[in-house]
Every structure is written in structure tokens, then in C-alpha cells.
Amino acid sequence: xxxxxxxxxxxxxxxxxxxxxxxxxxxxxxxxxxxxxxxxxxxxxxxxxxxxxxxxxxxxxxxxxxxxxxxxxxxxxxxxxxxxxxxxxxxxxxxxxxxxxxxxxxxxxxxxxxxxxxxxxxxxxxxxxxxxxxxxxxxxxxxxxxxxxxxxxxxxxxxxxxxxxxxxxxxxxxxxxxxxxxxxxxxxxxxxxxxxxxxxxxxxxxxxxxxxxxxxxxxxxxxxxxxxxxxxxxxxxxxxxxxxxxxxxxxxxxxxxxxxxxxxxxxxxxxxxxxxxxxxxxxxxxxxxxx
Amino acid sequence: xxxxxxxxxxxxxxxxxxxxxxxxxxxxxxxxxxxxxxxxxxxxxxxxxxxxxxxxxxxxxxxxxxxxxxxxxxxxxxxxxxxxxxxxxxxxxxxxxxxxxxxxxxxxxxxxxxxxxxxxxxxxxxxxxxxxxxxxxxxxxxxxxxxxxxxxxxxxxxxxxxxxxxxxxxxxxxxxxxxxxxxxxxxxxxxxxxxxxxxxxxxxxxxxxxxxxxxxxxxxxxxxxxxx
Numbered sequence: 001x002x003x004x005x006x007x008x009x010x011x012x013x014x015x016x017x018x019x020x021x022x023x024x025x026x027x028x029x030x031x032x033x034x035x036x037x038x039x040x041x042x043x044x045x046x047x048x049x050x051x052x053x054x055x056x057x058x059x060x061x062x063x064x065x066x067x068x069x070x071x072x073x074x075x076x077x078x079x080x081x082x083x084x085x086x087x088x089x090x091x092x093x094x095x096x097x098x099x100x101x102x103x104x105x106x107x108x109x110x111x112x113x114x115x116x117x118x119x120x121x122x123x124x125x126x127x128x129x130x131x132x133x134x135x136x137x138x139x140x141x142x143x144x145x146x147x148x149x150x151x152x153x154x155x156x157x158x159x160x161x162x163x164x165x166x167x168x169x170x171x172x173x174x175x176x177x178x179x180x181x182x183x184x185x186x187x188x189x190x191x192x193x194x195x196x197x198x199x200x201x202x203x204x205x206x207x208x209x210x211x212x213x214x215x216x217x218x219x220x221x222x223x224x225x226x227x228x229x230x231x232x233x234x235x236x237x238x239x240x241x242x243x244x245x246x247x248x249x250x251x252x253x254x255x256x257x258x259x260x261x262x263x264x265x266x267x268x269x270x271x272x273x274x275x276x277x278x279x280x281x282x283x284x285x286x287x288x289x290x291x
Numbered sequence: 292x293x294x295x296x297x298x299x300x301x302x303x304x305x306x307x308x309x310x311x312x313x314x315x316x317x318x319x320x321x322x323x324x325x326x327x328x329x330x331x332x333x334x335x336x337x338x339x340x341x342x343x344x345x346x347x348x349x350x351x352x353x354x355x356x357x358x359x360x361x362x363x364x365x366x367x368x369x370x371x372x373x374x375x376x377x378x379x380x381x382x383x384x385x386x387x388x389x390x391x392x393x394x395x396x397x398x399x400x401x402x403x404x405x406x407x408x409x410x411x412x413x414x415x416x417x418x419x420x421x422x423x424x425x426x427x428x429x430x431x432x433x434x435x436x437x438x439x440x441x442x443x444x445x446x447x448x449x450x451x452x453x454x455x456x457x458x459x460x461x462x463x464x465x466x467x468x469x470x471x472x473x474x475x476x477x478x479x480x481x482x483x484x485x486x487x488x489x490x491x492x493x494x495x496x497x498x499x500x501x502x503x504x505x506x507x508x509x510x511x512x513x514x515x516x517x518x519x
Contacts, residue, residue: 007486007487008485008486009485010484010485010487013483013484013485013502014292014483014484014485016292017292017485027487035496035497036487036490036497038497039477039478039490039491039497040478041478041487041488041489041490042336042478042479042480042486042488042489043478044334044335044336044359044360045335047335048335049335049336049480051480051486051488053486053487053488056487056490056497176358192335193335241335241336241480243481243485244336244337244480244481244485244486245294245328245330245335245336245337245374245481246293246294246374247292247293247294247376247481247483247485248292248293248294
């Protein structure tokens with residue numbers, strides 16, 4: 001199952017790319033409209049990129065009234081990423097989406113490095129969300145938590161159905177001549193290849209700690225990268241930064257992943273879930289062909 | 292939507308700049324002022340480049356090798372391959388009566404193709420040095436100035452101004468020529484509306500340049516008065 005990482009695709013601007021995914025994850029929606037951070041918002045680094053978008057979005061009212069109906073016409077399951085500045089915000093956002101048939105799942109962005117964090121701990125935000133909706137909840141965690149596995153266990157205890165791992169890491173780039181920060185907000189979230197081993201470690205630790213379904217993401221560019229996250233414990237893969245260079249990446253990575261699975265002697269990639277922990281691959285048989 | 296694999300035909304110096312010519316393949320050259328995302332080898336992000344020249348079978352992009360991405364593009368050689376996505380964004384409106392092309396520095400990039408599509412048009416170009424001004428060879432017949440003289444001084448009233456260049460130049464043109472069409476640039480990660488990285492203030496709000504532009508009517512942006 002291949003998704004996009006939240007904030008890395010506008011399904012309405014590129015519907016054909018969205019349709020090439022197994023589910024589309026929206027850019028994070030907040031209670032009120034947000035214009036986002038002042039430019040400069042992006043900078044390339046040696047092994048990735050920094051972004052400091054700042055959750056630019058139309059707010060939950062305009063999202064539900066205007067965007068969601070248009071997203072629902074795409075024919076792809078819609079996951080809505082939500083973010084706020086207090087537990088009440090998460091409760092309000094989830095309550096608004098609870099009755100929306102077109103919403104397949106809600107991803108709780110409790111780890112954006114580009115805005116002020118709520119005072120509550122992540123598990124308190126999950127508790128507030130859980131009480132407000134019966135929708136499937138995924139909680140997106142930061143790999144910069146001192147103990148991401150403990151954060152995952154707390155989210156599991158608070159009622160999350162799955163985890164999204166990982167969000168970006170805070171980083172900075174300086175202008176070569178002025179030595180001033182490139183980004184308008186000085187720091188931004190690091191994504192791309194540099195994040196890959198970080199994501200692998202976080203998925204590995206959280207799978208071991210919780211066994212929950214995990215959307216693994218962080219620097220995935222090829223089927224091999226996706227396979228490694230699955231081996232570490234991911235049950236689905238999200239593509240982020242690679243989409244900027246290659247909007248054809250979902251179909252390409254899916255095909256590469258199928259070849260990787262075949263090379264490892266399994267029918268499909270999910271059969272290799274958790275293999276990094278010493279589990280044996282699941283030897284599912286391909287459905288018998290009818291004569 | 293997916294990038295095309297393009298083969299490099301030639302990489303030619305133009306003064307201090309580089310003209311990267313790639314085989315056109317099935318790529319559409321698009322409207323002047325539209326842009327393509329070129330993926331430099333070994334870099335995470337592609338780079339937005341407007342089309343400079345469109346000879347038969349080729350697309351040519353004018354680069355200034357100033358950072359790791361543009362340096363990697365300039366280091367390509369004939370036969371090398373790179374991913375190209377485009378054309379993207381909104382180009383110049385070509386239905387104008389008395390066009391005058393105005394370019395500053397590397398901002399002259401889209402003007403040769405624009406002049407070609409207009410069937411010829413007068414042009415005024417400004418550069419920071421005589422060496423940079425060698426790039427004026429891409430627009431034969433253009434009037435050229437070198438700093439400290441400003442190209443905006445050469446704009447005579449009564450023309451439809453189509454301009455590309457540094458931000459202060461564009462804001463000065465917006466102040467004096469509210470009917471002008473201005474090609475802007477901003478750092479971009481994707482070029483197709485996905486990343487929200489390229490926002491600029493357009494009609495009073497931060498909007499994506501790759502979706503709304505990169506060519507914008509002067510009235511959509513904040514104008515600024517400049518000396519001279």
C-alpha cells in the first residue's frame with residue numbers, strides 16, 4: 001500500500017498523481033485558516049531538503065465544505081491529516097470529520113517542527129481525538145522524541161489505531177555568502193535521503209513496542225527503500241520528497257517493490273513485514289490460476 | 292504526470308552563463324515563460340528553468356552555475372541523461388500589440404524563445420558586467436546596458452512590457468508599467484503545486500508561484516519605486 005506523506009502532494013493540482021496512490025493523505029488541516037510561514041520556505045541540503053511551510057491550509061470549515069467534496073470525486077481513499085495547538089483543537093477537528101463519509105482515516109499530526117507545539121503530550125492529543133471520532137486514527141510521531149517507542153506505546157494506550165513514522169527532523173541551512181539562515185523562519189523540517197536510516201530505526205523500535213499498523217516514510221525513493229521499512233515493521237509506505245522530483249514515483253516504487261518481494265521469494269512485500277526482527281517471511285501462496 | 296528522460300545534446304558557454312541543450316524527444320516546448328523542472332544528477336531536488344531557445348528537435352536552457360544544482364547541470368556533457376518535467380506554470384500572454392522585452396541578468400533566459408514566438412520584438416537588456424552582457428548575443432539587435440546604468444531607464448512608454456529579471460527590477464517595472472507581464476522566480480521543490488514552497492505575495496496573499504505564475508500581471512504584485 002503506497003500513500004503520499006502529508007504536505008507532499010496537492011491532489012487537486014495533480015489528480016493523476018493522487019490516483020496512482022492507494023490512499024491520498026491531505027496537507028494538514030487546522031481549525032482556523034493559516035497563511036503559513038513567510039518565504040523562503042525550502043532549501044536543499046547535501047542529502048535532503050528543508051521545508052518550513054507552516055501548515056498553510058484553508059481551515060477545517062473551508063476544507064469540509066469546499067475541498068473534501070472535490071477530493072472525494074478522485075476515487076481514492078482520503079486520509080485527512082489534522083493538526084492543532086491544543087487537545088481541544090484535535091477534538092474539534094476529529095468531531096468535524098467523524099460524520100464525513102468520504103474520510104477513510106484521520107492522521108494526527110502531533111509533530112510538525114514548523115509551528116508552535118501544543119502544551120499537552122502527544123498521548124493526551126490522541127485521547128482527545130479518540131473521544132471525538134470512531135474513524136481510524138493514525139498518529140504521526142517525530143523521530144526527535146527522546147524515546148519514540150515510548151511515545152508510540154503512549155499513543156497506542158490512548159487509542160490510536162496505527163502510527164505514521166516519521167515526521168521531519170528540525171534542521172537549518174545557511175546562505176553561503178551571508179552566513180544567515182536560508183529559511184524565513186530560520187529552521188525547517190529535514191526530509192529526503194538523510195532521513196532514511198532515522199525512519200528505519202523509528203519504525204523498527206515502534207513495531208517492536210506496539211505491533212500496530214505503521215505507515216513508514218522518510219527518504220523512500222526506490223522499492224528497495226520501501227522493502228527495508230516493511231522489513232523493519234511498516235505495513236504501508238508513504239512517499240514524500242521523492243514526489244517533488246518524480247511525480248511518477250508511486251507506480252515506479254510499487255513495481256520495484258513487487259520485484260524486490262519476488263527476489264526474496266514471497267508473493268507480496270507485506271509478507272516480509274517484521275523480518276528485520278528475526279521473524280521468518282510469510283510464505284503465502286499465490287492464488288492458484290484457474291485453467 | 293511524470294518526468295521524461297532527456298539526452299544532453301550540447302553544453303555551451305554564453306559569457307559566464309551556460310546554455311544546456313537537450314534532445315526534445317516528446318517534450319512540448321510550451322508557451323514562453325513556462326518552465327521545466329530539470330533534475331541535476333546527485334541532487335535531491337530538481338531546478339526550475341524557463342525555456343530559452345527551442346531549435347528543431349531541441350530545448351535549450353540558460354543557466355548560471357551558482358549553486359550545487361546549477362553546477363551539476365552545467366557539468367553535464369553530450370550524451371548524458373537527465374529527468375525533465377514540463378512545461379509547467381503559466382507563460383506570457385502573446386496577444387500584445389507593441390511588445391518590448393525587458394531582461395536583467397540571468398532573467399534574459401525566457402526572452403529569446405519569447406522573441407521567436409512573437410515573430411521578433413525589440414528588447415532591452417541589463418547586465419552587471421561586460422562579461423555577463425555577452426549573453427545578449429542570444430537576442431540579436433537588443434539594446435544593452437551595464438551597471439550602474441539600469442535597464443528600466445531604457446523602457447520607453449507606449450509598449451507592452453514583458454519582463455524577467457531580479458526582483459527589484461520587476462518591482463520597479465510594476466510601479467511604472469502597471470500593464471506589464473512579469474516573470475518571477477522563487478525556490479521551488481516540485482513545480483506542480485505539491486510542496487507550497489514557492490509562495491510569493493500575489494494579490495495580497497501568499498500564493499504558489501508555480502500555480503499562479505511564474506508570469507504574473509504587474510497589478511498582482513506589490514510595486515516599488517526605485518531611484519533613477
